[in-house]
Amino acid sequence: xxxxxxxxxxxxxxPNDERLLSIVNVxxxxxxKKNCFLCATVTTERPVQVNVVxxxxxxxxxxxKRQTAWALRDLAVVDAxxxxxxxxxxxxxxxxxxxxxxxxxxxxxxFISCIWKLNQRYLRKKIExxxxxxxxxxxxxxxxxxxxxxxxxEESLDEYQELNAREEQDIEIMMDGCEYAISNAEAFxxxxxSELQVLDGANIQSIMASEKQVNILMQLLDEALKEVDEIxxxxxxxxxxxxxxxxxxxxxxxxxxxxxxxxxxxxxxLEEIEFLVNYLDLSKGHIKALTDxxxxxxxxxxxxxxxxxxxxxxxxxALRPGHDELQAVQQQQQQFKDLREQFARRLANHLNNVxxxxxxxxxxxxxxxxAELTLxxxxxxHRDLLRYAKLMEWLKNTDREKYEGLNKNYVDYxxxxxxxxxxxxxxxxxIKMTGTSKEGKKFATLPRKESAVKQDLExxxxxxxxxTGSTSSLNKLSVQGSGNRRSQSSSLLDMxxxxxxxxxxxDRTKFDKIFEQVLSELEPLCxxxxxxISKFFKLQQxxxxxxxxxxxxxxxxxxxxxxxxxxxxxxxxxxxxKEETGVIRxxxxxxxxxxxxxxxxxxxxxxxxxxxxxxxxxxKMSHHVWTAENVDPASFLSTTLGNVLVTVKxxxxxxxxxxxxxxxxxxxxxxxxxxxLPFVSGFEEFAELAESIFRNAERRGDLDKAYTKLIRxxxxxxxxxxxxxxxxxRDVVMMENFHHIFSTLSRLKIACLExxxxxxxxxxxxxxxxxxxxxxxxxxxxxxxxxEGIEARVAQGIREEEVSYQLAFNKQELRKVIKEYPGKxxxxxxxxxxxxxxxxxxEEENLLQVMWHSMQDEFIRQxxxxxxxxARCYPGSGITMEFxxxxxxxYFSSIAQSH
Numbered sequence: 001x002x003x004x005x006x007x008x009x010x011x012x013x014x015p016n017d018e019r020l021l022s023i024v025n026v027x028x029x030x031x032x033k034k035n036c037f038l039c040a041t042v043t044t045e046r047p048v049q050v051n052v053v054x055x056x057x058x059x060x061x062x063x064x065k066r067q068t069a070w071a072l073r074d075l076a077v078v079d080a081x082x083x084x085x086x087x088x089x090x091x092x093x094x095x096x097x098x099x100x101x102x103x104x105x106x107x108x109x110x111f112i113s114c115i116w117k118l119n120q121r122y123l124r125k126k127i128e129x130x131x132x133x134x135x136x137x138x139x140x141x142x143x144x145x146x147x148x149x150x151x152x153x154e155e156s157l158d159e160y161q162e163l164n165a166r167e168e169q170d171i172e173i174m175m176d177g178c179e180y181a182i183s184n185a186e187a188f189x190x191x192x193x194s195e196l197q198v199l200d201g202a203n204i205q206s207i208m209a210s211e212k213q214v215n216i217l218m219q220l221l222d223e224a225l226k227e228v229d230e231i232x233x234x235x236x237x238x239x240x241x242x243x244x245x246x247x248x249x250x251x252x253x254x255x256x257x258x259x260x261x262x263x264x265x266x267x268x269x270l271e272e273i274e275f276l277v278n279y280l281d282l283s284k285g286h287i288k289a290l291t292d293x294x295x296x297x298x299x300x301x302x303x304x305x306x307x308x309x310x311x312x313x314x315x316x317x318a319l320r321p322g323h324d325e326l327q328a329v330q331q332q333q334q335q336f337k338d339l340r341e342q343f344a345r346r347l348a349n350h351l352n353n354v355x356x357x358x359x360x361x362x363x364x365x366x367x368x369x370x371a372e373l374t375l376x377x378x379x380x381x382h383r384d385l386l387r388y389a390k391l392m393e394w395l396k397n398t399d400r401e402k403y404e405g406l407n408k409n410y411v412d413y414x415x416x417x418x419x420x421x422x423x424x425x426x427x428x429x430x431i432k433m434t435g436t437s438k439e440g441k442k443f444a445t446l447p448r449k450e451s452a453v454k455q456d457l458e459x460x461x462x463x464x465x466x467x468t469g470s471t472s473s474l475n476k477l478s479v480q481g482s483g484n485r486r487s488q489s490s491s492l493l494d495m496x497x498x499x500x501x502x503x504x505x506x507d508r509t510k511f512d513k514i515f516e517q518v519l520s521e522l523e524p525l526c527x528x529x530x531x532x533i534s535k536f537f538k539l540q541q542x543x544x545x546x547x548x549x550x551x552x553x554x555x556x557x558x559x560x561x562x563x564x565x566x567x568x569x570x571x572x573x574x575x576x577x578k579e580e581t582g583v584i585r586x587x588x589x590x591x592x593x594x595x596x597x598x599x600x601x602x603x604x605x606x607x608x609x610x611x612x613x614x615x616x617x618x619x620k621m622s623h624h625v626w627t628a629e630n631v632d633p634a635s636f637l638s639t640t641l642g643n644v645l646v647t648v649k650x651x652x653x654x655x656x657x658x659x660x661x662x663x664x665x666x667x668x669x670x671x672x673x674x675x676x677l678p679f680v681s682g683f684e685e686f687a688e689l690a691e692s693i694f695r696n697a698e699r700r701g702d703l704d705k706a707y708t709k710l711i712r713x714x715x716x717x718x719x720x721x722x723x724x725x726x727x728x729x730r731d732v733v734m735m736e737n738f739h740h741i742f743s744t745l746s747r748l749k750i751a752c753l754e755x756x757x758x759x760x761x762x763x764x765x766x767x768x769x770x771x772x773x774x775x776x777x778x779x780x781x782x783x784x785x786x787x788e789g790i791e792a793r794v795a796q797g798i799r800e801e802e803v804s805y806q807l808a809f810n811k812q813e814l815r816k817v818i819k820e821y822p823g824k825x826x827x828x829x830x831x832x833x834x835x836x837x838x839x840x841x842x843e844e845e846n847l848l849q850v851m852w853h854s855m856q857d858e859f860i861r862q863x864x865x866x867x868x869x870x871a872r873c874y875p876g877s878g879i880t881m882e883f884x885x886x887x888x889x890x891y892f893s894s895i896a897q898s899h
Contacts, residue, residue, distance in 0.1 A: 001025075001107075008039065008055060012066050017044045018051075022114035025103040029089055036067070038100065040114045042122075050118050052092070070094050073123060078115060080108070080131045109136055272320070279317045280332050282339075286310045290343040295350045301387050304343070308394040311339055315398075344399040347391055351406055355413050358384065373432060373514065375425050375521045382532040393538040407537060411590045418529075419594045426598045429518050430605055433511055508689075511606055512616040518602065519624045519641075526592060526637040533587055539580040581634065588636035599644045607651045612686075614652040615693050615703075621645045622699040649702065656706045659686075660713040668721055674728040677721055680737045683714050684744040691748055704752040711756045714741065731771035732841060738764040772851070772858045775833060780826070780862075786817045787866055790873055803873040811877050814870070823883035827891045830859075834895050856892040860885055 001023070009020045022040040027033040036056040043049045050072035058065050070092075077093035086105040090112065092098045102108035112129070116137055119127045129137065178188050286307035293307065294300030315336050323329050358381045396403045533539065606613040625645050628638035663679045687707070694703045718741075722733035738760045745757035790803055803809050837851055863885060870879055883891075 004037070008037070008064060012055060012064060013039075013041055013053075018042065019044060021118070022111050024107045024111035026100040029099040029101045033101075035103075037064075038111065040072075040111065040118060042118070048122060050122050052115075072115070072118060073126070075115075075127050077128045077130055078112060078132065080112060080129070080133075083131045083133045109133075112136065272323075275320070276323070276326075276329065280314055280329065282307075282310060282314055282336070287339065290339050295347065295388075298387065301391070304347075305390045305394070308343065308391060311336060311343075312394060312398060315340065340398055344395055344402050347388075347395060348402045348406055351385075351388060351392075352409055354385065354388075355410055373425070373428050373517050373521070375525050376421055378525075378528065378532075382528065382536075385536055386532070389536050389538065392536055396538055403537075407587070411587050415591045415593060418591055422592070422594050422598055425521065426518070426602055429514055429602060432514050433602075433605060433609060508610060508613060508616060511609065511613050512620070515602075515606065515613075515617055516620050518599075519620060522595065522599075523624060523628070523637060526588070526595075526640075527631070529591060530584060530588055530636060533584055533591075537587075539584050585634070585636050585639070592636065592640070596640050596643060599640075600647055603644065603648055603651065607655075611651075611655040611658065612689065614648060614655045615690055617648045618645075618652045618699055618702065619693050619697045621648045622697065626698050652702065652706070656709055660709060663713050663717045666717065666721065668725060669727075674721065674725050674733045675736065676740050677718060677733075677737055680714060680718065680740055683710060684740070686710070687744060687748050687750065691750070707750060707753055711741075711753055715756070715759075729771060729774075731767040731774065734767040735764055735771060736841065738767070768851070768854060772854045775837060775855065780821055780829065782817055783821055783866070784862075786814070787869055790869055794873075800869075800872045801875060804877070809873075811874060811879060814874065814879055818879065818882060821882065823887050823891075826883055826888075827895070830891050831895050831898075852892065852896055856888070859892075860888055863888060 005020060005023050008023065013020050018041040020039055020041050024038050025035060026038055027035050034056075036054055039053045039055055041051050041053055052070045052072060052075065053066060054068040055064050056067045057063075074094050075092060077091070079091035079093070081087045081089045081091070088102040088105050088108055090100055090102065090108055092100065102111070112132060113136055115127070116129065116132075178191065285303075289300075289303040289307035290311065293304040295304060315333075319329070324333075392403070392406070395406070603617055606617060621641060621644060625638065625641045628635060628641055632638060659679075659682075666677070666679060668674055668677075690703055690706075694700055697703075718734065718737045722730040722737075725733050742757060742760040742764055745753050745760060750757075786809070790809055793803055793806060793809065794800055798806070804811055833855070834852065837855075841851065863881065867881065870877075
């Protein structure tokens with residue numbers, strides 16, 4: 001085993017700088033026994049690494065090779081299987097369990113003991129030993145009080161020292177010099193001992209020879225020590241002298257620190273005093289302006305504004321910690337509060353007086369505007385008040401209660417002023433619409449006659465009014481004033497009267513101009529007031545439309561008015577832009593609370609005067625709503641006009657429904673011919689009027705819907721009247737009226753009624769043909785009946801050439817029927833037909849010639865049809881009609897010319 005151990009050390013571990021400490025011959029348990037060696041090794045370099053190496057004999061030779069190596073630190077458990085009995089089996093627990101069987105129990109115990117020692121020395125007992133005899137482990141621990149476990153392990157581990165190369169070389173040289181070294185070891189040892197004694201003697205003599213030099217060296221060292229003592233003495237004296245200097249410098253340093261601290265405190269105190277003086281000091285001029293400043297003049301307002309801003313700056317100063325504890329600061333702050341309250345009270349009283357005074361001045365101008373359809377301008381009033389805009393902003397930031405009080409007072413007073421102006425303005429508009437004189441009483445104080453007229457207007461507007469074709473004249477109502485004028489409820493029936501329509505055009509044009517003037521006066525008034533409220537009360541709003549008249553667009557005291565910038569913010573909660581927009585709307589609603597009712601009253605009056613005025617009002621109101629929404633969709637003007645537009649649209653829809661209802665209630669005379677129905681011609685004039693009004697209008701869609709309702713009602717009621725007509729044939733009523741509708745729609749080119757236009761043409765053509773066919777059956781009645789019988793026989797299956805063999809349709813019967821209609825009789829019958837058609841047709845539509853020409857074409861078509869039947873059914877008979885196509889053309893031409 002020792003030879004194997006030396007061989008493994010030389011061949012395998014020495015090249016890897018490792019030392020072999022223990023070896024055991026083993027084989028794996030339970031398998032075919034293949035012997036191998038487990039070796040415990042350590043590296044020669046630091047840090048030391050301990051490994052368990054499996055070495056196996058090569059299959060190709062007698063040399064050994066390294067197969068597997070495990071680090072000892074990875075070994076968890078060593079299981080000896082049995083601690084009391086001899087058992088060569090043992091287990092090593094690395095990442096998995098390896099089961100081994102040693103060649104002998106002694107080798108196993110020696111290997112486990114080596115593992116135990118390596119564990120104690122390098123791993124500090126990290127490996128668990130199971131079923132290992134405690135005696136075996138105790139033997140591995142050396143005895144002795146002064147010998148540690150580690151030292152004992154190292155001695156046992158170092159009992160074998162391998163010679164290095166140099167030592168081997170020296171031994172070989174020595175042995176070569178003594179050839180008998182191998183044969184006579186004792187002689188060789190004696191020689192070595194004698195040589196060692198010689199060397200020891202030489203060393204002793206050398207030491208003794210160097211004693212003198214040692215004495216000299218010791219003397220030099222003594223002198224050096226003396227010099228060191230002198231230097232230390234001098235250093236001590238120097239240190240004593242510097243100690244006093246150090247104490248003086250420390251004293252000076254402490255004095256400097258105190259002086260620096262005093263200077264720092266003085267600088268901070270000066271800074272605090274300058275801060276308080278600079279930011280909490282209000283000049284005497286500002287105090288005087290706040291207490292006694294003139295709020296009437298521009299210079300006084302400017303001085304008060306500057307003083308108020310300075311006061312606000314002083315009050316909004318952010319004091320540093322501890323400032324509010326100073327009595328002087330508290331007194332100054334109290335003075336600022338007193339000045340603020342005093343000036344706010346004085347400013348509020350002055351502005352209230354300005355509101356009252358300006359209101360009286362504005363009231364004095366009402367007289368000169370009452371005769372004209374114009375509203376008084378408030379621009380001078382706004383210009384004067386806007387001088388106080390910055391002060392209002394100051395008041396808003398400092399005293400919210402007084403600011404809101406001024407807001408309420410302004411709204412209360414100005415709303416009464418606007419109410420008087422607007423009511424007077426609308427009264428003038430009503431007078432101009434109705435034609436009453438300025439001296440006449442208004443509707444609220446009308447005499448009995450005018451009150452009756454007003455009631456008549458209301459009843460006329462509210463009632464459906466059963467109108468017939470014979471009662472299409474306009475209702476006349478006398479109104480007290482400069483002259484008698486009509487007030488009527490227009491309908492499609494009334495529009496058929498041309499003389500009345502001429503008067504309506506003038507009245508409607510006049511109404512349109514007045515209504516436009518009313519809206520044009522209200523719009524800039526509302527915009528200017530809203531802009532003023534925003535600027536004066538410092539409320540945010542959306543930007544105004546460029547070019548609109550605002551109070552801010554003019555100069556005040558020679559210079560443009562600019563918005564005040566809030567320098568140091570607001571101690572009160574500042575409303576958001578959305579909330580301030582709501583405040584503006586709320587104020588505008590209160591200021592102009594009478595506009596919407598007055599507009600509704602004016603619209604109601606216009607609708608009573610003429611229901612077709614709703615067309616004008618719808619177009620004008622839509623345009624102004626569109627304009628207002630472009631300026632500000634959420635503004636008071638936009639909202640108000642939008643509400644009024646809803647009323648106008650309802651009136652318009654009501655007007656259309658009334659026209660439809662009146663069409664349904666039309667009654668025709670049983671004794672006279674129908675002709676063009678009144679509501680048909682009325683629709684034509686309505687369409688012409690509507691197209692002229694709605695040209696390029698924003699609400700074209702409303703008119704298109706109204707067109708659709710009206711045209712369907714017209715179509716339905718034309719057919720209804722045609723079915724009820726007794727004097728005029730149904731086809732004539734349908735043909736004439738649908739021809740008139742087709743002509744109207746073709747001329748006006750209304751895009752949304754293109755389908756109805758084609759339908760009207762179809763109905764007109766259909767009923768024209770039907771009437772022609774029906775009328776031509778009467779002049780040649782027997783001849784028509786004869787040929788209808790022939791066609792019936794042919795339809796039953798009789799061949800055409802065999803019809804002549806029928807008793808009722810033989811040649812003799814044919815000649816008899818033909819003789820009853822000579823040319824003279826035919827012309828006489830056609831003349832009677834012309835007279836009858838002339839009685840049926842109306843003169844307005846001028847369809848007689850068209851009808852006569854269609855009858856001529858139909859008569860010739862029937863003639864050719866009869867000739868063809870004679871030729872097919874009576875071939876070779878030589879039977880012909882007693883008149884020719886040329887005769888027919890002459891008959892129709894002469895009859896037309898004679899009439």
